[in-house]
Amino acid sequence: DNVPPNSWFNLPSAQQNNTIYTNVENATSVTQKKVFEETYLLKDSTRKITWKITDEFRNIAGYDCRRANAVIMDSVYVVAFYTDEIPVSGGPESFSGLPGMILGVALPREHTTWFATAVTDEPITADKIKIPAKGKAVDVKSLTEILKKALKNWGDGGNDIVRTSLL
Template sequence: MKKIVIIYTALFCSLFISITATAQTNFLDKVSIEFEKKVSYWGLIKDLNPEWFERSKDRSPKEVISYYNFTGDASRSIYKQTKEPVIPRGMWYESFAENSVVYNDYKAATVTASKPVFEQTFLLQDSIQKVTWKYTNDTRNIAGFECRKVVGFLNDTTGFYAFYTDEIMISGGPESITGLPGMILGLAVPGLHTTWFATKVELGTNKDITPPSKGKKTNRKAYTDTISKLIKDWGKEGARLLAAYLI
């Protein structure tokens, strides 16, 4: 009889602990997230031109870091740069796709993005772009959240890795990458030698979430065609720039 009581007591305690742990899980629906964007500049220029890399690496920063903020909820979000990269004095760095402002309307499945490209700024208005996802069983802790790793493909050409958490109930992410059942807190695009990782997640509000209005109005196809024409003779460098401006 004592054994039965002990067994039932152990089962009850185990069940109570499980329920308590579940109840303590925080599910956020309004957040403000700081993202650190890191460009491995040495890796980038070495990939594009190994000979030029050897001649210029001592005059170029090894990596370049900038910061962005994502603020939003399950219905809409805004993503924009908060701190430009600091380049050491005397060093040369060619920035690309640095100052985009991206507004997503998740209910309407639309995006409005202000995207500076060379000397011109475009205001892209279109549906949220589709990403082909392949889920994995790998996980990683990012900014205190357990995140699942997935592999993504954009336009069947640009491949990347993303890490999302379903503890944040927003189908958003850095730049224009969305579409997972939770918030993307980590993104890595090997072809661009660039990563975006959340460094801080706070409970946010839905204030000041308004779409950008600066730039020449366009849709995704016209925007892509325009950039493609500008860089048609740039070879590998052109392909990199097109991928960067479409992310």
């Protein structure tokens, strides 16, 4: 009954502290994820998301952003807000594929959001960008298998952890 406040069970997916490097030019990413006590290095192509752009707008961090909706991983509903004022197809975590920068993402079922509070336009030198290199190299399929095997007796709670880990 007394679950420590920093345990996996109390951490929403937004607090996983993943490190993600996305190469926009060749549509690949390297993600460093810590799941329980193990660190994994996931190299993959960027997630292909089929977005449905709506007519809804909202202001995020001083930018007019348009809403787009999608479903990923067969059942995870995603709401994103992007601005074409920043003409780069990117966003938080592994979310991209819209005609501008995603400044807000909500996963209602997961009770998770990422919203920009400020946007700066500062030059960053190449030596400041570090591609994650620490962790056990895996692909999505093998990470899924590892997690399912470790959590096979956890029922729905285990399935939730697997899903959250793969976001």
